Amino acid sequence: xxxxxxxxxxxxxxxxxxxxxxxxxxxxxxxxxxxxxxxxxxxxxxxxxxxxxxxxxx
Amino acid sequence: xxxxxxxxxxxxxxxxxxxxxxxxxxxxxxxxxxxxxxxxxxxxxxxxxxxxxxxxxxxxxxxxxxxxxxxxxxxxxxxxxxxxxxxxxxxxxxxxxxxxxxxxxxxxxxxxxxxxxxxxxxxxxxxxxxxxxxxxxxxxxxxxxxxxxxxxxxxxxxxxxxxxxxxxxxxxxxxxxxxxxxxxxxxxxxxxxxxxxxxxxxxxxxxxxxxxxxxxxxxxxxxxxxxxxxxxxxxxxxxxxxxxxxxxxxxxxxx
Amino acid sequence: xxxxxxxxxxxxxxxxxxxxxxxxxxxxxxxxxxxxxxxxxxxxxxxxxxxxxxxxxxxxxxxxxxxxxxxxxxxxxxxxxxxxxxxxxxxxxxxxxxxxxxxxxxxxxxxxxxxxxxxxxxxxxxxxxxxxxxxxxxxxxxxxxxxxxxxxxxxxxxxxxxxxxxxxxxxxxxxxxxxxxxxxxxxxxxxxxxxxxxxxxxxxxxxxxxxxxxxxxxxxxxxxxxx
Numbered sequence: 001x002x003x004x005x006x007x008x009x010x011x012x013x014x015x016x017x018x019x020x021x022x023x024x025x026x027x028x029x030x031x032x033x034x035x036x037x038x039x040x041x042x043x044x045x046x047x048x049x050x051x052x053x054x055x056x057x058x
Numbered sequence: 059x060x061x062x063x064x065x066x067x068x069x070x071x072x073x074x075x076x077x078x079x080x081x082x083x084x085x086x087x088x089x090x091x092x093x094x095x096x097x098x099x100x101x102x103x104x105x106x107x108x109x110x111x112x113x114x115x116x117x118x119x120x121x122x123x124x125x126x127x128x129x130x131x132x133x134x135x136x137x138x139x140x141x142x143x144x145x146x147x148x149x150x151x152x153x154x155x156x157x158x159x160x161x162x163x164x165x166x167x168x169x170x171x172x173x174x175x176x177x178x179x180x181x182x183x184x185x186x187x188x189x190x191x192x193x194x195x196x197x198x199x200x201x202x203x204x205x206x207x208x209x210x211x212x213x214x215x216x217x218x219x220x221x222x223x224x225x226x227x228x229x230x231x232x233x234x235x236x237x238x239x240x241x242x243x244x245x246x247x248x249x250x251x252x253x254x255x256x257x258x259x260x261x262x263x264x265x266x267x268x269x270x271x272x273x274x275x276x277x278x279x280x281x282x283x284x285x286x287x288x289x290x291x292x293x294x295x296x297x298x299x300x301x302x303x304x305x306x307x308x309x310x311x312x313x
Numbered sequence: 314x315x316x317x318x319x320x321x322x323x324x325x326x327x328x329x330x331x332x333x334x335x336x337x338x339x340x341x342x343x344x345x346x347x348x349x350x351x352x353x354x355x356x357x358x359x360x361x362x363x364x365x366x367x368x369x370x371x372x373x374x375x376x377x378x379x380x381x382x383x384x385x386x387x388x389x390x391x392x393x394x395x396x397x398x399x400x401x402x403x404x405x406x407x408x409x410x411x412x413x414x415x416x417x418x419x420x421x422x423x424x425x426x427x428x429x430x431x432x433x434x435x436x437x438x439x440x441x442x443x444x445x446x447x448x449x450x451x452x453x454x455x456x457x458x459x460x461x462x463x464x465x466x467x468x469x470x471x472x473x474x475x476x477x478x479x480x481x482x483x484x485x486x487x488x489x490x491x492x493x494x495x496x497x498x499x500x501x502x503x504x505x506x507x508x509x510x511x512x513x514x515x516x517x518x519x520x521x522x523x524x525x526x527x528x529x530x531x532x533x534x535x536x537x538x539x540x
Binding site for chain 3 (some may be wrong): 143202227234
């Protein structure tokens with residue numbers, strides 16, 4: 001049987017696996033970070049507005 | 059009340075689920091990484107090369123677990139979807155939608171590794187054999203659920219509509235598979251060799267497969283929790299507890 | 314006042330659809346025209362050579378019918394969703410599924426039936442061997458209503474969205490695959506001299522199942538989407 005190096009193909013396959021798994025790990029982390037950051041900014045805006053206004057914030 | 063039941067109810071509370079998911083997702087990822095690491099090590103270094111296929115059969119240890127996951131995740135997605143629609147449980151909506159990208163990822167891996175495996179073996183990057191064709195259609199069905207979920211503004215209506223699509227899809231996957239097999243059998247009577255024939259796996263070649271199958275399950279659990287956590291936060295973004303969480307995080311160090 | 318029965322409401326809806334269609338009769342020909350265009354484009358792209366065309370005629374015809382059906386799908390519920398009639402449907406004393414079924418039937422009659430009638434002409438353009446024509450027409454007669462019913466489910470899922478366009482096609486196409494496979498496959502079998510009845514019977518069985526289930530699923534989708 002041909003003793004060609006299939007190493008390139010095996011490497012490519014495992015690489016594809018690693019890349020997709022990496023994306024699967026990173027994507028939700030980025031999203032969570034974005035959402036929390038937006039919430040932080042919202043909280044900061046609300047706090048600033050409350051500090052400036054006469055009436056207590058609801 | 060039955061403690062298990064009570065735990066289910068607690069999970070329905072968004073802040074509780076956030077803590078739960080944040081705590082356990084790393085375990086899923088970590089265990090998954092560990093188990094898959096062992097599996098990959100065994101697959102690459104401990105199993106001897108196949109008599110006929112040389113080293114390229116090692117791709118099987120990625121391709122087969124990914125293919126199984128692509129189908130399992132779809133079924134699970136449809137299950138969560140059914141629970142979400144019948145009992146109107148918000149958490150299950152979130153879980154169902156979180157399944158979709160993970161399933162799509164595994165389907166993509168299946169297609170890519172299948173293609174890469176096919177090239178040295180049968181000289182072609184692609185073959186319209188029933189299994190690969192069904193995987194391709196499955197990929198589009200995942201994209202459909204994801205696309206539909208993101209196309210509607212109201213998150214709850216979007217999740218419920220996409221859930222219905224997932225349920226319709228799961229009912230049709232066997233039909234699609236049957237039709238492709240029928241097409242392959244009745245029309246291509248000459249080409250009976252499918253790209254990945256029925257290679258018998260010798261017992262010594264089994265352990266890495268088992269490790270990989272288990273490892274992908276753990277990883278899936280971690281990813282599901284992480285994505286569900288993100289979606290949960292997104293839906294609740296206007297609430298006080300999310301703001302507290304966000305500002306609290308800033309003080310004590312980031313995510 | 315007595316509750317209107319299924320037949321009375323069905324007839325009323327059908328009549329209304331026909332009347333609306335008659336006011337825009339030009340639109341009714343568009344799916345058929347689109348299919349002709351697809352056929353022309355394929356023939357040109359393939360070089361117009363009779364022998365080659367004859368081999369792919371049935372497949373090209375099926376794809377043309379499929380694509381023009383997809384285009385027409387957007388109009389299934391769009392008009393009624395936009396002017397609020399769909400919500401009236403949900404409040405009607407008859408089952409929503411029944412109204413969906415009547416609407417889908419009318420839609421098929423006005424968009425797919427012209428295609429069916431034009432099919433022999435299109436087959437001639439594509440140099441389809443005459444002997445394949447009966448099987449092709451039978452497959453289309455069974456397959457196009459099935460496509461309409463599956464399409465109705467997908468259209469119902471997207472009824473809440475502004476412009477669904479390509480998303481509609483992306484959702485529908487995987488679900489269309491079995492119909493395409495059995496439909497075009499039957500003709501291919503007939504070409505090879507084999508018995509096409511197996512494929513045609515499967516299409517028929519699918520049609521029966523879809524007639525019962527698709528309207529119900531579509532009705533559920535409408536309720537969810539418009540809730």
